Amino acid sequence: MEISLVEENYIKAIYKLQSLNEGEGVSTSDLSRHLKNKAASITDMLKRLSLKKLIQYQKYQGVFLTAKGEKIALAVVRKHRLWEVFLTEKLHFSWDEVHDIAEQMEHIKSEELVKRLDRYLGHPKTDPHGDPIPDDKGLFRALQSKTLSHYKRKGKFIFTGVTEHSPAFLQYLSSINLKIGQALLIEQVNEFDGSLKVRINKQQPCFFSEKVSANILVEAIK
Amino acid sequence: MEISLVEENYIKAIYKLQSLNEGEGVSTSDLSRHLKNKAASITDMLKRLSLKKLIQYQKYQGVFLTAKGEKIALAVVRKHRLWEVFLTEKLHFSWDEVHDIAEQMEHIKSEELVKRLDRYLGHPKTDPHGDPIPDDKGLFRALQSKTLSHYKRKGKFIFTGVTEHSPAFLQYLSSINLKIGQALLIEQVNEFDGSLKVRINKQQPCFFSEKVSANILVEAIK
DNA sequence: GCCATATTTTAGGCGAGCCTAAATTTTTTG
DNA sequence: CAAAAAATTTAGGCTCGCCTAAAATATGGC
Structure with missing residues (x-):
């Protein structure tokens, strides 16, 4: 069909x-x-x-x-995320540029292509935004990360992904040198508006509004 | 538009x-x-x-x-051939497998993607079948190769390309170890049916029918 | 130059995927 | 629980890209 x-x-x-x-x-x-x-x-x-x-x-x-529909969805998501990895890792696009291109590439039909692309990229587990890449059976382990705004407390966290993929947001994160895998130190929580004082990598601290921290996925350390 | x-x-x-x-x-x-x-x-x-x-x-x-139409044609051809290079060089597809996939990839719209792909591949001048790749202005130097059947004489030739891209034909060439850039020694010409006795790389000689040699592009040496 | 044949275009129709306007169903709310 | 509001579906229409059948034009043989 x-x-x-x-x-x-x-x-x-x-x-x-x-x-x-x-x-x-x-x-x-x-x-x-x-x-x-x-x-x-x-x-x-x-x-x-x-x-x-x-x-x-x-x-x-x-x-x-249906099961059939979900299988197709997962195959498309897999292709999308693999191509995003290709675009960033091999062609050195930045993470805010890859979505629209991958949106086109995800529709290319060739199982062999996907298999070889996956091998070529070293079987990546996540895309440049931290989203998990389904394997060829459609399986992936769901993110257990929560948003920064969910925790709303001081402490050390690892930045694992984003829930918002707009270029503007991603460029903002790049501009403060925040990359996937990096540590975030929450130094202060403002109860009034939910904003956070955050230190990244011993730089000058920055401030995240509620709206920003609601789109940042992290895992708490200890 | x-x-x-x-x-x-x-x-x-x-x-x-x-x-x-x-x-x-x-x-x-x-x-x-x-x-x-x-x-x-x-x-x-x-x-x-x-x-x-x-x-x-x-x-x-x-x-x-029109000039406008030709510009589009050249851009599509450029993309098609660059993706064919990608598929063979990076993903190790064989030259008879790449056409159908490249047929899909050639329609992806992103000038930046093409620019980066070209750079990533080292600005290749020809695709895996020996066809020239137009540059970003649409320029390429036309093949001056002629078909083997055009020459119809003994001598030494370099295999530079094919004029037929069917998997069956390409697989046949692979099976006799014929690759782009290789030397061909024409040892005998049969005037009756135009068939040729050909030696490739000191292997056992093989015989090309008129139909085969009409689809093999070569340059004469000396 | 005329007729037969081949090529090309026109006319009309169809499915995919979109739209607007109107009708229907569900949800909210007083 | 009934009326108003919101969500959804139906009806009908559009363009793109394809088709078949019929009409128009070009071409090649005599």
């Missing part, structure tokens, strides 16, 4: 929103927002994906991926 | 057929054969490409690329 590029994008969006939604079906309006198509277009496509048994769809009730 | 993947494929086909046609416009039926679409569909698209000023088209008179 042929799956078009557009269908793959719908599947990917459903997968993403489903993982945020925790158990709930994904709504037409969520998809409409995410894909920037009108709700009526979403309904259109949901019918087609349902016919192809890629999703479970009942009118007005939201939508779930 | 947005150019779709399908439009790019038409442009590429026109470019290719134009270069064979030497001056003549490309006919609807040539394109129909090449793209495996019906003639009526070709006419359809020619009208659209003409509106976009990518081709010069007059009913019943065949078609030419």
Whole structure:
């Protein structure tokens, strides 16, 4: 069965929103927002994906991926993240430039290509933003990291990823020399607005607003 | 102006057929054969490409690329050949496996990507089949190689490329250990059917039918 | 130069994937 | 629990890129 590029994008969006939604079906309006198509277009496509048994769809009730649909989603995510690694590691793109290009490359169809790319890159476990790369069976260990704003306390943390991939945000993190794997020392917590005083690598401290720390994933040390 | 993947494929086909046609416009039926679409569909698209000023088209008179169209064709060819180099050099695909994958990758839109890929590959001048890679201005020096069947005489030649890219043909060449850059010694010419007795690299001699030697590009030595 | 044949174009139709407007269903809320 | 509001679906229409059948044009043989 042929799956078009557009269908793959719908599947990917459903997968993403489903993982945020925790158990709930994904709504037409969520998809409409995410894909920037009108709700009526979403309904259109949901019918087609349902016919192809890629999703479970009942009118007005939201939508779930079937096993078949999830397999496709994971394959696309795997390709996307592998290409992001390629673009940063081999072509030296910065982490804020790779998303749009990988968005195109993720649709290239060749199992052999993915296999060889993965080997060539040394079987990376995460992409440049810290997101885990599913293996060829679609398996990956879920991030156990939490956001900095979740902890809201002093202490030492390791920066493991981001939950926001906009160039502006990623460039900001680069500008303060924050890279995946680096240690963060939270020196002060402002209870009023949730902002944090943070020291990175013995540099001058900087301040994270609630909005920033809500998009920074970390693991606590000790 | 947005150019779709399908439009790019038409442009590429026109470019290719134009270069064979030497001056003549490309006919609807040539394109129909090449793209495996019906003639009526070709006419359809020619009208659209003409509106976009990518081709010069007059009913019943065949078609030419405009400067704008040629620029696009060359950019696509450049990308196709660079990705073929990537696939063979970095991912160790064989030269008969890369065409279909590169056919997909050539449509990825990012000037920066092409620039970096080119640098990463060391600014290659030819692809794995010996075809020249246009530079970022679309310039390349045309192959001055001729086919083996053109020479039809004894002597020493360097194998520089192929004019046929089917996996079957390429695999045949691999099976007799013939690679780009290698020397070919023509030891005997059969006038009756145009077949050749050829020695490669001091191995057992092999025999090329007219059909094989018509698809092998060489440069004569001395 | 005319006729037969081959090529090309026009006309009309179809599916994918999008849209707007209107109808329907669900959810909220007073 | 009924009415208003919000979400969703249906109906109908559009473009792109393909098709078949029929009409128009070009070409090649006599």
